[in-house]
Amino acid sequence: MNLFEFSYGIIHWLVDLVNNLWYWLGDVLPWVFGDFFDAVGDFAASHGHIAVMAMLVEALIIIIIGLVNVLNFIWIDRKFMIITPAKVDRMGFLLAPVIFVGSSIAAMCTIPMGFEFYVGTNDTPYSSYPLPGGPEYPGVPASALVAFALFAIAPFAILTAGWSSNNKYTLIGGLRSAAQMMSYEIPMLLCVASVVLLAGSFSFFGIVEAQHDIWFAIPLFLGFIVFLTCLVAEVEIQPFDLPEAEAELVEGWTTEYGGARFGLFMMTGYLRGYIGGALAVAMFLGGWHGPAIIPDPIWFLIKAYIVFVVIEWMRWSVPRVRVDQILNIGWKRLLPLAMLNLLIAAILRTLEVF
């Protein structure tokens, strides 16, 4: 029996219970709305209704399980594992989770999900950054740059955590993370540069608005693939999760952490997966544009989660690459491809296709 069948059984039982009373009421009061009682009772007992309710109950159970897990992390942390190993560098060890979580959540906040749906720091409209006469957008100027800058802080926190833990595995993990960031940040930002070139704006609003007619993933398909690959490397998901390669480095840079601090690292890892999806959607997949039946922010979330699922799918099906291979891929394959993509963008821009 799976979770859905379990919820289905519960709802079915509840509906039967209530329907006994309900039909009895219909029998007792036939002169009021006899047919109405029957119709409502039949609808409540129908498969569709019970299935929808069962899905809601299922979702509720999953959310409760998630919350209980979080509580469990906190409880374990407070009860047993509030451990700072004796030989660590306390400053770095305690600061690393803060930097990691803080920078990731700040990066998430800068990404708008719709024209009326964003975390605003400044309500006054202003022109998009490079074109003073251009259209006016709300929010932070050059918000795309801010998002990528905040997104790129995390490897620094990883290096801090790895170094200050005073453990050989964490040290190797942290240094691997630094090397990986160096080699993948450049092609990724070159792809962003090509998008900015086509959109003529550093603002997320400008970039998304420029994709009103055609998503940038279509003319810049090469760039989209390169960007997605770099994204997987940046958020350290499976084919490129060398910093925490659990087979050779135990848990990499998180080896010395436990309890809620480890929980924060792990949850933020998934959060960064989502942020990566959101960045890919805003840059290449048309942001919140979509048929108007669904509101803009929901479109954005759907697209972001699809990209996230693709990333996770890759995580479970592809083996991990080696550290020298990852650098080879970054410098010898992705960097030339990103340059080529920038060239394509420049040609498209010169021909005034965009």
Added chain:
Amino acid sequence: MAEMWINMGPQHPMTHGLWNLRVKVDGETIVDAEPEVGYLHRGIEKICEDRTYTQIIPITDRLCYGSSLTWSHLYCLTVEDLMGIEVPERAEYIRVAAIEMQRIASHLMWLAAYAADLGAMIGFIYTMRDREIFIDLLQALTGSRLTYNYPRIGGVAHDTPPNFERDSLRACDYMEKKLKEYEDLFDGSKVFMMRNVDVGKLKKEDAMNLGITGPLLRGSGCNYDLRKDMPYSVYPEIDFEAATHPDGDCYARYRIRMDEMYQSCRIIRQAIQKMPKGKWRIVAPRNAPAGTGLGRVEDPRGEGMMYIVGNGTDRPYRVKIRSPIFVSVSAAKHMLLGYKVADVVAIMGSFDMCIGETDR
């Protein structure tokens, strides 16, 4: 960058058991390596001296969790050699079918662990799912799922259960289909090939000098399979090939094990079809004569050998077990030098370490 020693083990995700690999790294490159085994020593050889010949069978099952049936089979072969017993033909065919099922199960477990080591969790899930079929067959045959206690001195414990023949043939058909799927999954994966080809090179001469046997030796291009070269049981009457691969890298060892699974399916099919009717067990004497018995089998991990000295009583005077992995692990340094830290999992994973038989 400064050189440093890293202890990979005794508790480490790479080790698959309780052993320690000390590697000296210069940055990410391995400059020295030193395997340490002995954490799981249970004194099985000594325990055997206090038990009667029949009581030893379940202990030999505990030698290897991956392929326990091969070891109890080896023990029974050795004692039959010591006592001079002829086993009924039906029992021999049942044993061959069972140990080939065990070989497939063992190789599948290796593939699962290897895929998980390399980071492809999908490989772990698929192979463990298909291993279940052979474990179920062995459960129907023997009654248990991990330590079977099935061979007896002079035969096997029970006859085959009803429909065993039909189910085995079906399982072989299924397995051959699934092996094609694994080949698509692993050989078709660029990343898997990057991690395996030209990693962990072992030259043929080195392998022979170090006394390595099994898939590691055949992966280095030496065609040496005890089922062919020194046939025991009814292997001479069965048509199969010993898989070899000339490259001597991790990919070669992976290919050897895949090919062996195809060959095992062939062997099971023939053993089931050729299995005669008749007795499956004869009564063995309680006391063994004074003398020595020697048995050698092709374990999934290499050559397993057992040497028993009898002294006329119902207990052996001495039991010696030769473990293939205990010998092979001495090649760790030869194979690791010059590769990266991440290659340790691939290279040591391709050994198919089983600490139960290594430490005994």
